[in-house]
Amino acid sequence: PFNKAGHFYYNQKINCIRAQGYVAAGGKAFSFSPDTAFAVLDWGRGVWTYENTWYWSSASGVLDGVPFGWNLGYGFGDTSAATENMLFYNGKAHKLSRVSFGIPRRGRQYDYMAPWTFSSDDGRFEMSFVPILDRASRSNLLILKSDQHQVFGRFTGSAVLDDGTRLTVKDFHGFAERVENRW
Template identity: 60%
Template sequence: MQNVMSPGPLLDARGHLVEAGWAPSEVKTYRRSAVKAPKFRLKEWDYYCVLTPEYGIALTVADNGYMGLLGVSWLDFTTPSEVTENVMLPFPMGKLGLPSSADSGDVVVSKGKARFEFRHVDGGRRLIVDYPAFDHGKGLHADLFLESPADDRIAIATPFPKAPRSFYYNQKVNCLPATGTVRVGSQQFAFAPEVAFGVLDWGRGVWTYDNTWYWGSASGLVNGERFGFNIGYGFGDTTAASENIVFVNGVAHKLDRLAFEIPRTYDGAPWNFTSNDGRFEMKFEPIIDRAAKFDVGVLRSIQHQVFGRFTGTVGLDDGTSVEVRDLLGFAEEVRNRW
């Protein structure tokens, strides 16, 4: 049994999680001022990934206490190739003003000539990025509208064993139809809602020092219906709930536990995903490994975010099965000491 959280504050007066578990909406209220850990331990980020069959973009605004980050990845699935560039922000410690809700409040951050805007507008979200220095001065400009239907999502509160003031409050919002353009250098790329879908990864929490996580996500059309999933594990105490879930036309179908079977060499060999109850059985064919390594003294991050296509079967709550073929998405392994 997985605990479904009830509405109320996320943290109590001691900075401890009031309740661990999951919900299909933002039922818990997060307040930065309620956190009782040092500011440099608190980590907040908004991450958007918007993909089409031929290309895609990933955008990050993160305040990790002693380090902030503005990140852009441009993905070309036909070549295939990717360009990732980050602007580092020293010791933001809350100065980025990231909102306390995934459903309200805007993100507007500038560093030098780079400017990121994640805004709530009527019917959805608008992502605007100006990054003149991107890819050796080619420059990147993005203006995308993500329609935000009143869908179910995964909102999950995870505690960490033996660290009562550590927690992770995370929301994943899948299957957001995208409209707009991205210009890279002199080339312009169109995003149309029939083929372009976005996901929001909204994270707020106090993490312990050494963690490895596994995350996978996909959004698109299957049998003419909006279909997506979020899968993952690897950190914290997930006894109360896993983050594994499937969405069909905005309705959530909760899954239990699953495992990532990853080739150790990241050489393009297929990945496999299997669940303890047989409801999620998937093969993943990699296209691009967006690998990154950051190692400075006590701070270390080794990332493999791999984009590719999922094929397999998913069992829904009513017992029916959905056949998935070549659904574009990503899966990752990230090891952090931070």
């Protein structure tokens, strides 16, 4: 999807993967149950452009007793012919059109810990996002640079399935990120 000859990428993201296990920290064990815990797989390969910025959001969980989640993204390559924006509900994928990430700014800087908005051009995904934690990472080695903000938080709003069913979402945990790279 790049306009530069010889550059490409292949990416696969799988949402709503049931997870189980535990994490041990500080002498305590925190268990996960596949009834309530989910994972996402993000796998990609390619020859990428030197400078790129992408936006990605993912969430997986249970909504009214049914597995629900989404994958949203743009900015990485030319997505004019297709998007990676999908809802997943009860094991079925529902295609979304373009979704914009509204990250607030304070002057010329992004304010990642202020509430965000998400809006699709077809009205099928409308969410507010309240950040809890910004997993930020920055490096600058002159010719190599990365500025990553993967923000975890809660989504509230609505999503519309292909058949017109409107789902109401409140305090649904997920993440959204903005990543700017030169590598």
